[in-house]
Amino acid sequence: MSDEIKALWQRMAEGWAAGSGERFAAVFAPDVDFVNVRGEHQQGREAVAKSHQTLFESRFRGTTLGVEEPAVRIVSADAAVVHVASTVDSETARLVRTHAQAVVERRDGAWLITAFHNMVPAS
Structure with a gap:
């Protein structure tokens, strides 16, 4: 279960790298x-999707999303809370470091992020 949840962030990073x-x-x-x-x-x-497409076509064109190992806390058979740090990097620099907290639910057999709060941590 935890691996399926962690895979969501890998898929997110793949979409970011594709600029999609x-x-x-x-x-x-x-x-x-x-x-x-x-x-x-x-x-x-x-x-x-729309707001990120705008970013991929402007400020974050050609960047990648680096994702650290998500910390998953299972709260029921169909829900988990996830904490994960990530970075947005260009070819030459780290542009931003973030930390997100997410609620993930299993719906119709698939895990999806249902709530996501992203922030830039203090130095």
Whole structure:
């Protein structure tokens, strides 16, 4: 179960590397509550895909998402809380380091991120 949940972040990183908002957002539930590093709330997978596509076509064009080992705490057979640190890197520099807390649920046999709060930690 934990490996399936951790794989969501690998898929997210693959979508980021491809510059595809749609692929990046595919790990989120259709009704996800997503809070980005600026504290802006987005509701729904489509909104997350659209906002990330804009980033991939501008500020984060050609960047990669590095993901550290997610810490998964199973809270029921169909739910978990995940903490994970990540980085956004260009070919020459680290652009940002973040920490996210997520709620992951199993829906119709598939694990999806249903709530995601991302932030930039203090130095």
